[in-house]
Amino acid sequence: MSLDELNPPPPGHEQDGSDAGPPETSLDADDRLKPEFVSAVLERVEEGDSEGARALVEPLHPADIADLFELTPAEERRALAAAISDLLDADVFAEMNDWVREDLIDALDPHEVAEIAGELDTDDAVAIIEDMEEDDQRAVLRALAPDDRAAIEEALSYGEETAGRLMQRELIAVPEHWTVGDVLDYLRRNEDLTTDFWEIFVVDTGHKPIGACALSWILRTPRSIAISDVMKREQTLIPVDMDQEEVALRFQKYALISAAVVDGAGRLVGMITVDDVVHIIQEEAGEDILKLSGAGEGDINExxxxxxxxxxxxxxxxxxxxxxxxxxxxxxxxxxxxxxxxxxxxxxxxxxxxxxxxxxxxxxxxxxxxxxxxxxxxxxxxxxxxxxxxxxxxxxxxxxxxxxxxxxxxxxxxxxxxxxxxxxxxxxxxxxxxxxxxxxxxxxxxxxxxxxxxxxxxxxxxxxxxxxxxxxxxxxx
Amino acid sequence: MSLDELNPPPPGHEQDGSDAGPPETSLDADDRLKPEFVSAVLERVEEGDSEGARALVEPLHPADIADLFELTPAEERRALAAAISDLLDADVFAEMNDWVREDLIDALDPHEVAEIAGELDTDDAVAIIEDMEEDDQRAVLRALAPDDRAAIEEALSYGEETAGRLMQRELIAVPEHWTVGDVLDYLRRNEDLTTDFWEIFVVDTGHKPIGACALSWILRTPRSIAISDVMKREQTLIPVDMDQEEVALRFQKYALISAAVVDGAGRLVGMITVDDVVHIIQEEAGEDILKLSGAGEGDINExxxxxxxxxxxxxxxxxxxxxxxxxxxxxxxxxxxxxxxxxxxxxxxxxxxxxxxxxxxxxxxxxxxxxxxxxxxxxxxxxxxxxxxxxxxxxxxxxxxxxxxxxxxxxxxxxxxxxxxxxxxxxxxxxxxxxxxxxxxxxxxxxxxxxxxxxxxxxxxxxxxxxxxxxxxxxxx
Missing domain, CATH: 1.10.357.20 (SLC41 divalent cation transporters, integral membrane domain)
Structure with missing residues (x-):
């Protein structure tokens, strides 16, 4: 995630504030894309009017652009992707149904896939790459920057549907002897840190987590106080090989927003945030009905x-x-x-x-x-x-x-x-x-x-x- | 939630840090209470050894204490509650299965219920009170402090299973002309503000939300910058009468951590956080299988x-x-x-x-x-x-x-x-x-x-x- 989010959106994106999300014309009362909107976009794509299609799609949230691709018939998806290629960014891929994404990714060359994966947090990049065929996967990994490559290769080394696949490696960990002021200075000075965090982790010299600290506590504490006096010592640690269903149950039971992931030696190796778990809770709970009826994955895009x-x-x-x-x-x-x-x-x-x-x-x-x-x-x-x-x-x-x-x-x-x-x-x-x-x-x-x-x-x-x-x-x- | 959480736990609670949650003896590998543990507690209760029961239960997380009550046979629950009454606090009730909670609450007098409800955020207090019979409900409301009473009465005025029931009124809202420094000072100086927040909301003079700001952005921005330059203007606003299933879908689709709830006039009236929505996502997704089979609510505690x-x-x-x-x-x-x-x-x-x-x-x-x-x-x-x-x-x-x-x-x-x-x-x-x-x-x-x-x-x-x-x-x- 880039620092763009720290700035207000460009004037073209501005909205009147009393209204949520994309313009009223594209979404119905249940927050689904209207069929008229979908066909308007596809008509313009068919007529070769890429400008017109882009103008319609641009105000949408990435999650809605992903929905647009899911609602588009399979044979027209690639034409749509070509017409609005600059809007089809990493966030859109992260939100997309697995089958639809796989279909689109297949049409891209490894360098394009690598560029998309490089922009994402580890967990989302892994979600895109893990289902590719082995040859294509290797080609994409070769095209990635060395850091990103190492991070994704490590994630892929953990079993499917485990915490290791789900976690992001981007997190904030600080030593226990720091004060709240040290933490604030560190966060303000290091521009390339992730912005996607809700807690920071306190680690000992062996990089083992010894406490966690919600950002609201840091905000409400004077600079001079030691971080070890603010942090909560009891925290739910997630072993890196834990099954994702188990992870989801822990998040739910203990009302977690984020949790530290530790390796076999107890060292902090990653973080899982609740927004990644929400999908799993929904999937796992909804899956039972499909399993009981013998409907396999039961996805209408399969x-x-x-x-x-x-x-x-x-x-x-x-x-x-x-x-x-x-x-x-x-x-x-x-x-x-x-x-x-x-x-x-x-x-x-x-x-x-x-x-x-x-x-x-x-x-x-x-x-x-x-x-x-x-x-x-x-x-x-x-x-x-x-x-x-x-x-x-x-x-x-x-x-x-x-x-x-x-x-x-x-x-x-x-x-x-x-x-x-x-x-x-x-x-x-x-x-x-x-x-x-x-x-x-x-x-x-x-x-x-x-x-x-x-x-x-x-x-x-x-x-x-x-x-x-x-x-x-x-x-x- | 009290400011206790800002301090490290008392020495008796301290843990070795490399270990998550309660002691190993009470939980199995799947994070469920062991049957031996449950029977050990109940044996002590039966023998009249409240001290012994309390010593066993004390190290547990509130969610696990709630589970303990669910796993206890209905006829022994009230004896257990009497034995460990000081551990049976508001957080435990908030985590408990509806049927089990109702059964325990029935045994309490209105003043005791009011004391518990007064300690909770509005959403959790409403969850406890909404299922009571009307007479009992009125008695509890009378016993509450005037603020709490007004907040809960307002929440109860919204339809069941709507955003109005789900939201907490405790939130941080700041005017748009403030700087980051103003926000930090406000948070540090007002001890009675909630600690349970992940974003702050920026409102105009009519108390309408015009932007939201994740705490990580505030932490990473110098004090002199205006909050209106840091906040995100596009945000998902939840109408107070929205159905909870719809709320859950929005949280999931847009990967929200918290969201502002607005009344018919667009004014900020509350906040919903993802930890409250996670239960609903799980329930709603799991409900379909019970509905399709005609099993009603399908709760084993019913x-x-x-x-x-x-x-x-x-x-x-x-x-x-x-x-x-x-x-x-x-x-x-x-x-x-x-x-x-x-x-x-x-x-x-x-x-x-x-x-x-x-x-x-x-x-x-x-x-x-x-x-x-x-x-x-x-x-x-x-x-x-x-x-x-x-x-x-x-x-x-x-x-x-x-x-x-x-x-x-x-x-x-x-x-x-x-x-x-x-x-x-x-x-x-x-x-x-x-x-x-x-x-x-x-x-x-x-x-x-x-x-x-x-x-x-x-x-x-x-x-x-x-x-x-x-x-x-x-x-x-």
């Missing part, structure tokens, strides 16, 4: 073939569990042929059971993901879900039992479906809580595999209990 | 009866859609009675179709929630989902068609199930994208109602197409 590959695998697995259910039904073909109504009623038992299982599973998966469900309250949670299942089961069983008994004038059929429904909702509740818990215990991601197993249980058991009771109760002779 | 009420409603709705499917099957009872194998195979078509619909629906709901799917790319997204459905449909149809033809030595049966599967996966893809889009257009929450409609489509159409084809193709005579 290439069709990639979506197909991740989704079809899941559908085939689902086909397997459906075959188990079909096999169970086929064992009762004799029973069904004597009373075909059973075939019409059996999906009700399986379907409502499946739904009850999904409810419990969703609650359990979220509680595990947010660290709310731990060993201390496992048994309590299981008992709780059984109670809810019991209440749900009795209610739904009563409704369906009475309904079927009346419609078919067959009390015994009503009793059989009510008993099967109650049993299946109880099975669903147990499966919905025990399956995710077991997967978590086995160090598997409960969001990924739970729903296949839960559906298999509720389908198979639903058919088995209903048809089995119908057959054993003497309803069908 | 009372059983509340969970029952929200879930059973959904199961009854699901029973309704299952009845539609059952009615369709009953139309084909004649066909099934001639070939009972159809009854065993039909749930496969419906089930895999349902899964394909859930995948598309999850992707669409997430894209809508994150503002990625707008009018500009609606048609593109629909076409994309049809292409994915086509590929999935052909693959799954081929597998099941060939499999059934071989197992039953019946080519025609294989052809019928393959055609039905292809058709149902296409229907599922269309329903999965069109139903959430339609609900969004109608200003309904796509996450809440989509899955009932999608399941109804894939179940009913699955049975209809499969049994209809079996009957019409002459497979069954």
């Amino acid at each position: 290439p069709v073939l990639d979506s197909y590959k991740s989704r079809v695998r899941w559908l085939i697995a689902n086909l397997g569990t459906a075959l188990v259910a079909a096999t169970i039904i086929s064992l009762f073909e004799g029973t069904i042929s004597k009373m075909v109504t059973l075939a019409a009623l059996m999906p009700i038992v399986a379907g409502v059971g499946g739904n009850a299982g999904t409810q419990t599973m969703a609650v359990t998966v979220r509680a595990l993901a947010t660290n709310q469900l731990t060993q201390s309250n496992t048994w309590r949670t299981i008992r709780r879900e059984i109670r809810v299942a019991m209440l749900n089961g009795v209610t739904v069983a009563a409704v369906i039992g009475v309904g079927v008994a009346l419609v078919f004038s067959n009390h015994q059929l009503g009793a059989v479906i009510a008993a099967a429904m109650l049993a299946n909702i109880l099975i669903a509740g147990l499966a919905g809580v025990l399956i995710p818990l077991t997967l978590e215990k086995l160090d598997a991601d409960p969001a990924v595999a739970s729903s296949v197993f839960v559906t298999m249980m509720t389908d198979s058991m639903g058919f088995l209990v209903f048809l089995g009771l119908a057959s054993a109760s003497g309803l069908v002779r | 009372p059983v009866l509340d969970s029952y009420k929200s879930r059973v409603r959904w199961l009854i709705a699901n029973l309704g859609t299952a009845l539609v499917a059952a009615t369709i099957i009953s139309l084909f009872e004649g066909t099934i009675s001639k070939m009972v194998t159809l009854a065993a195979l039909m749930p496969i078509v419906a089930g895999v179709g349902g899964n394909a619909g859930t995948q598309t629906m999850a992707v669409t709901v997430r894209a809508l929630a994150t503002n990625q799917l707008t009018q500009s790319n609606t048609w593109r997204t629909i076409r994309r989902e049809i292409r994915v459905a086509m590929l999935n449909g052909v693959t799954v149809a081929a597998v099941i068609g060939v499999g059934v033809a071989l197992v039953f030595s019946n080519h025609q049966l294989g052809a019928v199930i393959a055609a039905a599967m292809l058709a149902n996966i296409l229907i599922a893809g269309l329903a999965g994208v069109l139903i959430p889009l339609t609900l969004e257009k109608l200003d309904a929450d796509p996450a809440v109602a989509s899955s009932v409609f999608v399941t109804m489509m894939t179940d009913s159409m699955g049975f209809l197409v499969f049994l209809g084809l079996a009957s019409a193709s002459g497979l069954v005579r």
Whole structure:
């Protein structure tokens, strides 16, 4: 980030102050680019009127320019990039959807990519480079300035989705014997320090962090006070190899704005700020729904073939569990042929059971993901879900039992479906809580595999209990 | 927040600095309280050894003390609160799960609640008071100091889940003619200002915000420079009645640390900081999975009866859609009675179709929630989902068609199930994208109602197409 931000924007950018962000004409009430605006820009690009396109796009925030590219059809993105190339800067790339960015970056030569990466903080530069193919990655790294190159190479040496990839190396660290005045002078005199920080870190002679100091505390303290008297000694340190989901949970739990990242020896190697974590919190929390449904990354910008590959695998697995259910039904073909109504009623038992299982599973998966469900309250949670299942089961069983008994004038059929429904909702509740818990215990991601197993249980058991009771109760002779 | 934070912690709290947070004995590798620790505390409480319990709990971070209460069985929470009452301060309540907090607050008298609320920033105080019953709320408000009372009453006058509830009124606003030096002097001299800020706001004579200034810029600028030359003029202003989900999206999109909240006349009335928004981002993103499954609030601390009420409603709705499917099957009872194998195979078509619909629906709901799917790319997204459905449909149809033809030595049966599967996966893809889009257009929450409609489509159409084809193709005579 450059020092431009220390100065007021140039006159062309000036705004009336009572209004937020870009001009009203481009954004709707929900802060999304209006379709008319997007098509106006693309029309000008198509007509070769780059000037006109630039005039429209220039007032936008980088995040909105990134959105503009996402909303542009894939085949027109490169023409748009060419038309407004001087507005397509590093900040815009940092805000862009991964797939869209990859597509645009592919069209650039390594020197252009290196120029963009050189302008960004380490974390954003790494985000752009990490998904490139190895040859292209090497070419970009060669084209970078030596410092930037070393910083990015080091970041790439940490595992994907770890704190090491997420952190920026640009931070403010000061020795413990300094005063507040020393810190102020240091910050004012060194123009090339980052401006993107909210806390400073105090380190010992071995560069190990011993405290952190919010900028508001420094601002409110006289120059003569020692920084070690202002800093907070307890701070949350992030190991460089910590998984990003874990990092996000710490930020959330302890309401952090920034945190020091330390290597295996406890030395300060970087800093993570909350604005980088916000994306991860959103992604990780939103991901569970996509994982549970087997929709892979579930990004609407993902290439069709990639979506197909991740989704079809899941559908085939689902086909397997459906075959188990079909096999169970086929064992009762004799029973069904004597009373075909059973075939019409059996999906009700399986379907409502499946739904009850999904409810419990969703609650359990979220509680595990947010660290709310731990060993201390496992048994309590299981008992709780059984109670809810019991209440749900009795209610739904009563409704369906009475309904079927009346419609078919067959009390015994009503009793059989009510008993099967109650049993299946109880099975669903147990499966919905025990399956995710077991997967978590086995160090598997409960969001990924739970729903296949839960559906298999509720389908198979639903058919088995209903048809089995119908057959054993003497309803069908 | 008090000025205590400006001083180093008392000697008893001191830590070795290379270690983060509470002692190793209380937390596991995932930063959750160990079950042994929880039971050790509760044992001491039960034995009446409050001293011992306090000694264990004292080193914990407020967020961990809050977790301790959540992990304690409901019937033992009040005894724990009594034993460690002096550690149960405002910060702990601010971190606590809503249900657990409500339960504890119910046991306190209004004066005790007022004392806790008085220590908190407005947003946290409001979070504690807003869920109380009206009588209790009035009693607490009466017991508050007049300033605090006015601030909280004003906050409560804004709608639930709006920016007005979320904001704190404690903020730093300075006039535009001040210099950096004036700002520093003001901050150093006024001890009772908040310490919880990351930016200061510059206001005109009508108290309207005209710029914002990150603390790092102030720290890096000489005293003589005018604040209006350092501040950034473009800033995201949050209207006081904006929905909290919208607030969270703005923070995320523009990578904000804090933002000014303005009233209808554009006057600065409060500030929202990112640490308050992080919880909302997490909740809102995680909520969709609970909504889609019909699990209500889906909190494991919710009372059983509340969970029952929200879930059973959904199961009854699901029973309704299952009845539609059952009615369709009953139309084909004649066909099934001639070939009972159809009854065993039909749930496969419906089930895999349902899964394909859930995948598309999850992707669409997430894209809508994150503002990625707008009018500009609606048609593109629909076409994309049809292409994915086509590929999935052909693959799954081929597998099941060939499999059934071989197992039953019946080519025609294989052809019928393959055609039905292809058709149902296409229907599922269309329903999965069109139903959430339609609900969004109608200003309904796509996450809440989509899955009932999608399941109804894939179940009913699955049975209809499969049994209809079996009957019409002459497979069954």
